[in-house]
Amino acid sequence: MKDKNIRMQTKGLNVSYGDKQALFDVDLEIRKNKVTALIGPSGCGKSTFLRCLNRMNDVVDSCKIDGDVLLDGFNIYKKKVDVVLLRQKIGMVFQKPNPFPKSIFENVAYGPKIHGLTSNKEQLDELVEKSLNRAGLWGEVKDRLEDPGTSLSGGQQQRLCIARAIAVTPEVILMDEPCSALDPIATKIIEDLINDLKKKFTIVIITHSMQQAARVSDYTAFFHLGKIIESGTTKQMFSEPKLKRTQDYIAGKFG
Amino acid sequence: MIKRTAKIAVKRAKKKKNPFKLKLGSSKKKQVHLAKRHARERRFRVFGFSAIAASMIFLLVFFASIIADGYTAFSQAQLRIVVTFEQSLVETGNYRKILQNSLKQQFPEAEGRKQRFMLYKLVSKGGTNNLRDMVSKNPQIIGTTDQVWLPASSLIDMYIKGKTSNEVDESKRKIKNLQIKWLEELQADNSVRSVFNTSFFTNGDSRAPEQAGILGSIMGSIFSIVVCMLISMSIGIGAAVYLEEFAPKNKLTDLIEVNINNLAAVPSIIFGLLALAIYLNFFGMPRSSSLVGGFALSMLVLPTIVIASRNALAAVPPSIRFAATALGATKVQVTLHHTIPYALPGILTGTILGIARALGETAPLLMIGMVAFVADVPTGILDPATSLPTQIYLWADSPELGFVEKTSACIIILLLILGVVNGTAAYIRKKFQYDW
Numbered sequence: 131m132k133d134k135n136i137r138m139q140t141k142g143l144n145v146s147y148g149d150k151q152a153l154f155d156v157d158l159e160i161r162k163n164k165v166t167a168l169i170g171p172s173g174c175g176k177s178t179f180l181r182c183l184n185r186m187n188d189v190v191d192s193c194k195i196d197g198d199v200l201l202d203g204f205n206i207y208k209k210k211v212d213v214v215l216l217r218q219k220i221g222m223v224f225q226k227p228n229p230f231p232k233s234i235f236e237n238v239a240y241g242p243k244i245h246g247l248t249s250n251k252e253q254l255d256e257l258v259e260k261s262l263n264r265a266g267l268w269g270e271v272k273d274r275l276e277d278p279g280t281s282l283s284g285g286q287q288q289r290l291c292i293a294r295a296i297a298v299t300p301e302v303i304l305m306d307e308p309c310s311a312l313d314p315i316a317t318k319i320i321e322d323l324i325n326d327l328k329k330k331f332t333i334v335i336i337t338h339s340m341q342q343a344a345r346v347s348d349y350t351a352f353f354h355l356g357k358i359i360e361s362g363t364t365k366q367m368f369s370e371p372k373l374k375r376t377q378d379y380i381a382g383k384f385g
Numbered sequence: 386m387i388k389r390t391a392k393i394a395v396k397r398a399k400k401k402k403n404p405f406k407l408k409l410g411s412s413k414k415k416q417v418h419l420a421k422r423h424a425r426e427r428r429f430r431v432f433g434f435s436a437i438a439a440s441m442i443f444l445l446v447f448f449a450s451i452i453a454d455g456y457t458a459f460s461q462a463q464l465r466i467v468v469t470f471e472q473s474l475v476e477t478g479n480y481r482k483i484l485q486n487s488l489k490q491q492f493p494e495a496e497g498r499k500q501r502f503m504l505y506k507l508v509s510k511g512g513t514n515n516l517r518d519m520v521s522k523n524p525q526i527i528g529t530t531d532q533v534w535l536p537a538s539s540l541i542d543m544y545i546k547g548k549t550s551n552e553v554d555e556s557k558r559k560i561k562n563l564q565i566k567w568l569e570e571l572q573a574d575n576s577v578r579s580v581f582n583t584s585f586f587t588n589g590d591s592r593a594p595e596q597a598g599i600l601g602s603i604m605g606s607i608f609s610i611v612v613c614m615l616i617s618m619s620i621g622i623g624a625a626v627y628l629e630e631f632a633p634k635n636k637l638t639d640l641i642e643v644n645i646n647n648l649a650a651v652p653s654i655i656f657g658l659l660a661l662a663i664y665l666n667f668f669g670m671p672r673s674s675s676l677v678g679g680f681a682l683s684m685l686v687l688p689t690i691v692i693a694s695r696n697a698l699a700a701v702p703p704s705i706r707f708a709a710t711a712l713g714a715t716k717v718q719v720t721l722h723h724t725i726p727y728a729l730p731g732i733l734t735g736t737i738l739g740i741a742r743a744l745g746e747t748a749p750l751l752m753i754g755m756v757a758f759v760a761d762v763p764t765g766i767l768d769p770a771t772s773l774p775t776q777i778y779l780w781a782d783s784p785e786l787g788f789v790e791k792t793s794a795c796i797i798i799l800l801l802i803l804g805v806v807n808g809t810a811a812y813i814r815k816k817f818q819y820d821w
Contacts, residue, residue, distance in 0.1 A: 186711060191633070214713045222711035228704040231727060231819050240722070241712040291708070298712060 137162040137302060137332045138183060143197035145178050147190065152178045154356045155197075160302070160349075165324060165333045167343040167364065169379070170353030176336045179353070180304050183334065184220040185213050201302070218245055221295035225307040227287035229279030229294070234271050237279040237290055238262060241298035257297060264330075265293035266323050285316025292323065296331070303327065305335040309342065321346050340380055344368050352376050451800075455793025458585060461595065462537040462545045464508060465576035467491055468516065469530045475520055480513035484535075492567055503564055509536040511584070511596040534578070539594040539787035541568060545577070548786060559786075585794065589762045590771065590779070594787025597780070599795055601762045605675050605755065605770030606744060612679020612766055613686065613743050618736055620683075621690030625732075628691070629698040630720050649688035656684045657752030665753060673754040673769035681749040686739035693735020697728040702821050730817035737810040741803055747774040773799045 138160040145153040153175045160166050160183075168176040178187070185206060187193040198205050206216055218241075229237050238258045241247075248254040258275075262268040267289045271282070279290050288308055295303055305324075309317040324333060324346050337343050343350055344364060351361035352375075360367065360376045371377045378384050468487040475483070488504050489495065495504040512535035520527060536542075543549050544560050545568075555562055571577050588598025632638045660681035664670045670677050701724050709719040725732075750756060756775040763770035771779065773795060780792040 184711065186707065189710065214715055217711055217713035222707075224704060224707060224711075226704060228702075228708045230705060230708065230723060240709075244712070244714055244718055244722075294708075294712065 135161050137202065138334075139198075139200040139203075140179075140182070141198040141200070143179070143182060143195070143199060145175075145182060145187070145196070146194050148192040152356050153182075156356075156358055158351055158358060158361060160332060160334055162332050163328055163330075164348040165328050165335060165346050166349040166351065167347030168334065168336045168351050168353060169338070169340065169343050170359075171379070171384075172338075174353040175356040176353050177306055180222075180306055180334060180336055183302070183304055184217050184222055186217075186222065188213060214245075218298045219300055220302045220304060221298065221300035223288070223291050223295050223303065223305045223308050226311050227284055227291055229282070229287050229290050231278055231280050233276045234262075234279050234282070234290060235275040238293050238297045241294060245298055247298065261293040261297040262290075264296055264327070265289045266319065266326075267293055283316070285312050285319060288312060288316070288320060289323065292320075292327075296327070300331065302332045302334065305333065307336050307338060310338065317342070340368075340382070352379060354379070451793050451796050455790055455795075455797045457546045457548075458790040458794030459582050460546075460579045461582035461584070462542045463534040463578050463580055464537050464541070464571055465532055465534050465574075465578075466508065467530060468533045468535075470516075470520065470527050472528045475527050478517075480516045481510075483516060484508060484512055492570075495563075500563060503561055504567065506538055507541055507564060507567060509538045509595045510593055511591075512536055534580075536584070536595055537577075539785065540564070542595055543786050544568070545579070546790075548790070585791075589760050590758060590776065591760060592758075594783075594785050594791055597788070597791055599773065599776060599798060601759055602771045602773050602776035602795070603798075604763050605678070605759075606772040608675030608763060608766045608770060609678035609682060609750075609755070609772060610740060610744060612676055613682040614736075614740060616679065616683040617687045617690050617739065621687050621736070621739075622694050622732060624687075625691045625694030625698060626720065626725065629695045630724060631716070645688050645691050649692060652748075653685050653746055654748040654752065656681055657749030659684065660749060661752045671767050671769070673757050673759070673771075674767050675755075675763060675770045675772075676766040677753045678750050678755045678770070678772065679766070681753055682743040682746060685746060685749060686743045689739040689742065690736050693739070694728070694732045697731025697735060698724055700731060700821070701727045727819055730813055730819070734810045734814045734818075737806060737813070741806045741810070744772075744806065745774055745799065745803060747772075747778055750775050751778070773802070 136159045140156055140158050143153055143156040144151065156175075156179060158166075158179075168179065170176050181187045182195060182199055187195060195207060199207055201216075201219065205211075230240065232240075235258055238261050239254055242254060242257055248257055259268060259272075262271065267286060270286060271277075271290075279287065282290060288311075292303075292308075309320050312320065321342065324335065327333060328348075335343075335347065347364045349362065350364045350367045352359045352367070354375065360371060360373050362372075367376065368380060371380065466484075466487055467490065468483065469490070471483060471486070474480070474486075485501075485505050488508065489501065492504055495501050515533070515535055519533070537545070540560055541564070544551075544565070549558060549560055551558070551560070551562075551565055568577070584596065585598045587600055588596055589601030591597040628638065628642065660677060664677045664680050665672055670680075705723055705727065706719050709723050710716075714722065750772055754769075755771055756779060757769060757771065758779070759769050759771050761768070777792055777795045777799065780788045780795060
């Protein structure tokens with residue numbers, strides 16, 4: 131019986147780069163319209179795990195993936211899966227804001243263009259406005275859509291990247307430490323945005339800030355040395371973790 | 386006076402102590418060590434500065450000597466001659482005779498074959514072309530007499546420009562006393578003037594220095610550079626994109642990379658020999674043509690363009706590629722929509738610098754015969770042609786005094802063109818390069 135609330139699921143996921151194994155038998159459920167936070171010390175496999183969810187690891191030659199990654203119950207590593215369509219369904223936001231050195235409009239319009247989501251200029255304009263609006267950036271950039279995306283501030287650039295990701299109408303958005311390069315005020319704006327976005331999207335976010343995980347996420351998974359040590363609702367994880375190691379990490383005693 | 390110095394002393398004493406100044410009481414060793422460090426720094430600066438100064442001086446001397454030799458080539462002496470367009474001679478096309486008769490009339494004192502021969506040498510042989518042009522433009526002048534400005538011969542031109550002196554014994558110089566006398570007569574009559582030398586820019590090569598121009602070699606250079614650009618840009622950028630973006634990283638691609646780098650260091654004459662063996666001897670392509678010249682030059686600049694393009698592509702940060710990939714772009718879309726456009730300023734800069742190198746390259750063109758005497762301006766890539774550097778080589782080899790200034794003038798033109806090309810590259814790099 132398939133759980134309707136589960137959007138993505140990994141079963142026995144093993145990942146290795148050459149001789150080095152990065153993930154060991156990772157099982158995790160990612161719930162629909164919730165924010166799942168991945169925490170853990172650097173090099174514990176969080177990013178590897180995240181990049182398996184939209185097959186970004188495919189571009190790494192030495193990467194070997196074993197196990198199932200299900201999106202709505204369908205294994206995305208099946209041969210017949212078209213990664214282009216998969217990545218349209220599962221968007222990604224990176225650690226460092228990486229807008230294209232093109233205009234703000236072009237940054238957002240690029241995804242819809244290559245996927246042929248709109249059939250005319252009006253629809254495209256509308257979609258760009260909607261995406262920028264949803265990323266909370268429309269008011270700030272509506273008069274300067276032709277300026278290069280790189281001319282924005284760091285926080286604005288990151289919201290532009292979020293607008294770019296949601297313009298292709300994904301179902302899941304993966305965020306790899308989206309606030310690590312931002313100041314506290316820009317971070318606050320992005321966190322509010324995440325809270326808003328989860329009404330429509332399922333979000334997986336990597337963060338090194340325990341406070342951020344506590345603030346924005348509904349579920350948390352704690353990674354250590356390529357394994358999931360503990361996962362559950364954020365409330366339970368932060369208030370009464372089952373394991374001592376989780377408690378120590380959250381309290382900042384190691385990592 | 387004493388009061389003032391005392392005041393200053395008090396002021397100094399009141400001044401805050403400099404915490405970065407070595408205290409007087411500090412150890413001798415420390416003082417010596419610090420002094421040594423400062424001395425080393427000063428020495429380093431002096432070395433650097435003198436290196437720059439030396440190269441600037443060399444450059445200045447180089448430019449000064451070329452300009453001093455060459456600037457006179459941009460002007461040309463003209464003589465005013467009274468010409469009678471005799472109908473019978475015009476009809477037979479014997480403009481040489483018209484010119485000679487006119488000169489004879491103007492200087493009747495020239496007697497005997499030898500003196501008349503000297504007389505005819507005042508005016509350039511190219512003057513007959515001027516007369517022919519005049520007649521074809523205005524046939525009504527046939528049968529009339531008119532004053533015409535005609536280009537002086539190189540002999541007279543050099544004398545007027547002061548490149549030959551009349552102080553040496555007459556037997557040891559080309560210009561004879563009689564000719565100088567005639568010239569002075571013309572000068573007294575206001576019949577000598579100096580004009581901008583347009584024929585230098587509109588003529589092809591010539592055996593007579595005053596008629597030799599660079600248009601032929603400029604066209605040859607343009608044709609061969611166009612051929613070179615078409616080949617080396619398409620192949621070079623294509624190879625760079627494939628190697629950088631698509632090729633698997635293995636021993637084979639490593640080997641290819643090493644070899645491309647080695648090719649960039651191969652002496653250019655080797656490429657000339659290769660072009661001679663392949664294009665001329667094996668494929669039988671036309672000798673001395675810009676087409677083969679372009680082929681030879683493209684072999685020469687290909688490695689440069691591949692290396693520069695690869696560097697430009699590699700400079701596009703991976704995060705941009707990830708961003709496009711994560712949006713669902715295919716590998717080709719990532720490359721065509723993002724990587725290449727963002728690398729294009731760098732690619733173009735590298736290509737233009739390669740082209741600049743090809744423009745100044747001589748050795749491979751010597752091998753494929755683009756160093757022949759070509760009087761006609763080439764009109765296509767299959768015509769025999771020279772290029773600017775081989776033209777310099779040709780003229781520098783000519784014994785006539787008139788070619789000395791032409792050689793320097795051609796060098797000036799080539800340097801100007803290279804300056805413009807390199808300036809364009811610098812401009813593109815500055816204006817369009819992305820700062821990641």
